[in-house]
Amino acid sequence: MKALKFIVTGVLFGIVMAKSEAVSWYRIQEMFRFQSFHMFGIIGTALLVGIVAVFMIKRYHIKDYSGNPITFHDKTGRWLRYLLGGIIFGLGWALTGACPGPMFVNLGFGYWSMLIVISGALAGTFLYGLVRRWLPH
Amino acid sequence: MMITGNIEVIPTDFSLFYNNVTQLIFMLDLIRQPWPWYASGFAISAIMVLLLYFGKSFGFSSNLRTICSMAGAGSKSDFFDFDWKGEIWNLLFLVGSILGGYIVSVWLNSPAPLQLSETTITDLHKLGISFDGGLNPDQLFGRQILSSPKTILLLLAGGVLVGFGSRYAGGCTSGHAISGLSNLQIPSLIAVVGFFIGGLAMTHLIFPVLFKL
Numbered sequence: 253m254k255a256l257k258f259i260v261t262g263v264l265f266g267i268v269m270a271k272s273e274a275v276s277w278y279r280i281q282e283m284f285r286f287q288s289f290h291m292f293g294i295i296g297t298a299l300l301v302g303i304v305a306v307f308m309i310k311r312y313h314i315k316d317y318s319g320n321p322i323t324f325h326d327k328t329g330r331w332l333r334y335l336l337g338g339i340i341f342g343l344g345w346a347l348t349g350a351c352p353g354p355m356f357v358n359l360g361f362g363y364w365s366m367l368i369v370i371s372g373a374l375a376g377t378f379l380y381g382l383v384r385r386w387l388p389h
Numbered sequence: 390m391m392i393t394g395n396i397e398v399i400p401t402d403f404s405l406f407y408n409n410v411t412q413l414i415f416m417l418d419l420i421r422q423p424w425p426w427y428a429s430g431f432a433i434s435a436i437m438v439l440l441l442y443f444g445k446s447f448g449f450s451s452n453l454r455t456i457c458s459m460a461g462a463g464s465k466s467d468f469f470d471f472d473w474k475g476e477i478w479n480l481l482f483l484v485g486s487i488l489g490g491y492i493v494s495v496w497l498n499s500p501a502p503l504q505l506s507e508t509t510i511t512d513l514h515k516l517g518i519s520f521d522g523g524l525n526p527d528q529l530f531g532r533q534i535l536s537s538p539k540t541i542l543l544l545l546a547g548g549v550l551v552g553f554g555s556r557y558a559g560g561c562t563s564g565h566a567i568s569g570l571s572n573l574q575i576p577s578l579i580a581v582v583g584f585f586i587g588g589l590a591m592t593h594l595i596f597p598v599l600f601k602l
Contacts, residue, residue, distance in 0.1 A: 255481050257443060262482035265436050266489015271420070271497065272429030275490070276524040278505050281513060284585075284592040287506040290426050295566060297430020298437075302571030305438050316444040325446070327559065327569060327576035334576045337558025338565075338583015344550025345584060346591035347543065349525065351562040352555060353449040355548075356483055358525065360490025365530045368541055372548020377453040379549065380556040381468035387557065 269357045277349025284346050333389040344376075421497050423504065437567055445478055448564030450555035452476070452483050516600040543599070558583060 269275050272294055283291035308314070309322050316322050327334075345351055348369045350358060355373065359366040380387075424432075437447040454469065455476040463470035502522030510520045518526050527533075534540040555561040558580045560569060566584070569577025 255478075258445075258478045258481035259485040259488070261436060261439055261443070262485015262487075263489040263492065264432070264439075264485075265482065266486035266491075267493055267497065268424075268429055268432040268436065268489075269486070270490050270493035270524075271424045272426070272432075273423060273503060273524065274429065276503060277526060277529065278503060278509065278513075278520065278524070280588075281592065282506050282509040284588045285509055285512060287508045287512075293426030294430045294433070297427045298433040298567055299430075299570055301431055301434035302437055302567055303573065305434060306571045306573075309438075309441065316442050318444060320444060322441050322444070324572045326572075327574045329559075329576065331576065331579045334558050334565075334579040335583045335586075337554050337556070338580040339554070339587040339590075340550050341554025341558055341561065341580075342584040342587020342589075343591045343595070344547045344552075344554055344587075345562075346588040346596075348547035348551060350551070351449070352453060352551065353486060353561070353563055355551075356486050357490035358530075360487035360492075361494040361524065362491075363525055363530050364532075365534055365544060368544040369548040369551070372545040372550075373453055373552035373555075374456060374548075375545075376549035376552025376554070377450075377556050378457050378462055378465075378469075378552075380553045381454075381457065381462060381466035384466075384468060384557075 265353065266357045266360060269354055270361060275350065275354035275357045275361070280346065280349040329389055333387075336388070417497075421499050423499050423501070433567060434571070437563075437571065440482075443478075446564075447568045448560055449479075449483070449486075450552075450561035450564060452479050453552055454556060455480060516596055518600065554587070 273279050274291065274294055279288075279291055282288045306324065310324075314322055341351075348355075350366065350369055352373060355366050355370050359370065440447045455473045458469040458471060458473040462468075503524065505520055513520060513526075518528055521527055529540060529544070534544075551561075555564075558565065560577070560580065562584070565574075565577040565580040570581065
């Protein structure tokens with residue numbers, strides 16, 4: 253049962269990502285060309301509802317299913333890593349049209365070539381682990 | 390069903406059943422349509438809240454690190470030397486997302502082509518990428534790329550940038566743009582600005598060079 257609830261939530265995520273067309277390379281291109289409101293609408297709505305939800309959770313000290321208070325971890329560190337890492341991520345996002353989640357949703361959808369992108373993403377993550385001590389953070 | 394001697398009962402019951410079936414078909418048809426942005430956005434934040442309720446936080450790219458750890462990368466870098474068993478929930482979420490994609494492609498797929506903006510179609514055409522109505526261009530993701538080393542290299546390089554960048558930035562779209570910004574984290578805002586700087590540079594500066602080669 254413990255495992256099932258995470259699989260089911262993942263299934264929901266996959267369905268939402270595919271039905272919203274957020275997994276579409278074309279839609280990501282449309283977003284980076286500012287030629288449609290679609291992707292901005294999705295992210296904007298998710299964000300607005302998310303801000304209200306997080307505020308309510310904090311305000312009313314809402315607990316999780318096992319009775320522990322829901323906590324949020326503040327992001328720490330200097331801004332440089334977020335900017336540089338973000339730019340590198342953005343370059344790859346526009347090129348492949350896929351962020352880490354949609355890569356896997358697309359794979360399930362039947363785009364087998366996403367295995368190439370996923371292999372690359374794993375290699376990139378591994379590479380970061382190897383060189384991170386020399387990078388400005 | 391009780392036999393009451395009243396013949397009217399049978400058609401009434403049957404039409405009730407019939408109504409339920411048509412309602413179910415109507416629901417499925419509704420789900421099959423492409424979803425409007427507000428419904429999708431709402432559903433994404435609902436997933437984030439659901440994971441918070443389960444005592445976890447929404448962030449997909451940590452899975453990439455977990456998979457590296459499972460494969461034994463801990464012996465090469467202490468970055469991967471952590472107890473990945475605590476992250477199995479997220480891998481289950483990943484498996485679910487693959488299933489979700491499969492479910493949509495088999496049962497919930499819309500027969501209509503994607504409603505892409507005309508200007509995007511024209512712009513992509515200029516780059517030599519045709520719009521075929523699917524989610525992703527066959528030219529970049531179809532089977533025939535196996536005979537195109539250049540396309541394979543592009544996808545591989547793109548993946549490396551995504552993997553490297555998301556770990557360097559400490560998260561991807563789900564971790565920063567949704568979870569982090571919902572919690573009003575300034576570092577997440579900086580990361581999202583970075584996502585757009587990179588994306589705009591790739592789209593407007595690098596694509597014209599890349600696809601004209």
